[in-house]
Amino acid sequence: MIRRVQQIGDKGSFIITLPKTWCEKNDIHQGSELVINDEIRERSVLITLPKNANNIEQLEIEIPFGSLTDQRMIGRSILGRYLDGYDIIKLTEIPDERKLEVRKSIKALILKLYVSRETEIIDKAIEIHVSKEIIPPLTVIDDLFIKAKEMISDAVLAFFDGDFELADNIIQRDEDADKLYFYIVRTLKKIFRDPMMSSEYFRHDEKTNFNLIDALDLRMIASYLENLADSAEELATATLDGIAIEKGKQQKDLSRTFDQLSRLLEGSYKSYQTSDQARSIIILDETKELNILIEKKFDNIPLPVKNTLSELVECIIDIADLVGEQ
Structure with missing residues (x-):
């Protein structure tokens, strides 16, 4: 089908008319939304009807x-x-x-x-x-970030205080983190198979130009955050197993270091949300410098604590690296 582009007035919008019989055949009527994808290949666009989640065939x-x-x-x-x-x-x-x-x-x-x-x-x-409910993946990844960050903070607190009740609560909360992570993986797999489905999942998000590269980044960040939540669960389990560090200078230094990493994690994720490459570079430099001190200062600490520190550093760097590659 070849259609001629027309313009309303000298400075008005460009319009394309569609044959009535073709519209009726494809159930297109006044008010219907069409998806225009200009990322297929150079000088090509793909126009499709967005899929209605309620009408998608159940697999x-x-x-x-x-x-x-x-x-x-x-x-x-x-x-x-x-x-x-x-x-x-x-x-x-x-x-x-x-x-x-x-x-x-x-x-x-x-x-x-x-x-x-x-x-x-x-x-x-x-x-x-x-469930047929559609939750925007960008909303879910924000929830997963908050969940993982809170789990890490609470796991550190439970470990230092020997708080078994809080440690047990962290282990239970890991199921919620899994639920968010699995939903993101499921949703992105569907979008990778059918890119046109992205209009259903992302049309209500502020990031309206979301593409498959962004989806791949989202999948990787979800994996980093899931690993972080698992690390919190590991530290909580260590607390329940009676592993501890005596109160004193080392514990204070560790607590201060975790606070620094928590701030850097927040900054790294914010740089992803805002696509702020300059901020991500600053975060990367600070994290790498801090990691050098961590490796020198905390060589003789329990393995679960060392693993949590390592996982935090990796998560911060990996997220910031993705921003730098955008």
Whole structure:
């Protein structure tokens, strides 16, 4: 189809008319939104109808229980299908003697997934229905950042104070971090397969020019933050195991260092949010200088604490590096 570009007046907008029969065939009417993507290739644009989340065909898959190579890995198999974008996941042919075990595994897993409902086991099968709710990934990544940062701060506090109750709470909160991370991975996988879906997930965000490179950066940052949350869980577990540092100068120095890293983490993430390359360079330099001091000063500290320091430094540097590459 070739259409002629017209202009309203001498200084007005440019318009393109579309044939009525073609519009009717494609269910385009007055008020319909069209997506214009000019990043396909040079001097080319792609015009498409945005997909309505309520009208997108539901992807469904069945997993015969006997087909699992390791039947103890029920949760991992279901999680893989969830991340692959399936909306209805059905585990079938469940032996009677394994029903309770399966239900227990699935109930633990769905705490980490966005699901709308879960059916009872009927005829040796169980279904998991993924929620249709669309949450902008940029909102989710902000939530994941806040969650991971708070978990690290609380894990350090629990470790220094020997606070078992707070440490146990941190371990429970890791499920919330997993839930946010898995949602981002699932959403971005769907967008990578069908770039036009990005209009559904990002149209309400301020960053309206979001492209696949941005999506890849988002996927990497989500991974960094998930690792940070896992590190907080590791430190909390060490606290529950009775690992500790005596109160004194070393603990005060460590506390001060964690405060510095927390400030740098905040700055690194802010530089990502605002695409501030100058700020990211400053953050990189400060973090690398601080890391040299950390390696010299804290050589003989418990491994979980050392790992947490290392994970914080890596997260700050990795996020700032992404900003520098934009």
